[in-house]
Amino acid sequence: MQPRLSICIATLNRGAFIGETLDTIVCQLHDDVEVVIVDGASKDNTAEIVGRYAESDPRVRYIRLPVNSGVDQDYDKAVDHAHGEYCWLMTDDDLLRPGAIDRVLAALDGRVELVVINTEVRTVDFGAALRNALVAKHVDTEYAPEDADRLLVDTAHALSFIGCVVMLRSFWQSRDRASYYGSLFIHVGVIFQGRTPRTRLIAEPLISIRYGNAMWTPRGFEIWMFKWPSLVWSFDSVSAQAKSRICARxxxxxxxxxxxxxxxxxxxxxxxxxxxxxxxxxxxxxxxxxxxxxxxxxxxxxxxxxxxxxxxxxxxxxxxxxxxxxxxxxxxxxxxxxxxx
Structure with missing residues (x-):
């Protein structure tokens, strides 16, 4: 039977963190939820760590690639390997809050094409909160395709974090993905490249982000000064006014x-x-x-x-x-x- 949800993780050299992430996921799994982990040829003990989960739980699948293709292409490959109706593009070092998977499953009604999950941001050791929520909403909110401006303005800062995205797999596969390889934000390109998806925002933060631990942190100047604004300003589906509220060109x-x-x-x-x-x-x-x-x-x-x-x-x-x-x-x-x- 087709799983309702595939939790898709692209990872690279995260043996020190991915076990803690998987601990918060595996304990919440149902029979209609699977975990698909694509490893971009890690050189640390990631294979050993993830392998233990895959051996003990058939709902966890581990795919190790012979070479690294970059984070965008590895997430795309994870969706290709997934069997679920929906795919949750989860990260490899952040944590799910208790009840997160049940809360997401309740939002998947077959009509919605995208679910955006609110998140909290914490220090690298999770000891203190830096932001209680990336989306300033207190109630769940829905966005129609004609609400592209509002969707971008409300959720762009959260969407810069891929782990908040749950997407109908058929919608993902119907879009151009290859053009966004190397952007580091393939999911944002999929969402805003044309008609925006029917979207539901879950206002309650369900993920704790380990801030400052991203592998791209040393490239922050390049990413936030050039890659991110270039991507945001490339979308014809949203107005210049909306884009200017997210970042300068x-x-x-x-x-x-x-x-x-x-x-x-x-x-x-x-x-x-x-x-x-x-x-x-x-x-x-x-x-x-x-x-x-x-x-x-x-x-x-x-x-x-x-x-x-x-x-x-x-x-x-x-x-x-x-x-x-x-x-x-x-x-x-x-x-x-x-x-x-």
Missing amino acids: EPWRQLRKLWLYRSVGGYARAEYQRYLVERPMTLFKRALSYGIAGAPAVLANAVSSLYCGLFARHARMNIYDLSRSPHATFVARTVARLVGY
């Missing part, structure tokens, strides 16, 4: 963002040479962009941390990033303690 032009990335160690002369040196900008803006790239990172970290401590304590994720930077100062660590981690 060229956020790298914003000096405060360059300063913040310098503060956390994500922007230096190497990033300037790789990403900005050929970009058109005024001589004044170029001088400032180059100057920020060469500013003492410890000084930038201290100034940004002091600003957050005095005026922006609500920016808990930024404060956490500043406190975990290799250039973190006494100021950064003090502000982090003041806000509770």
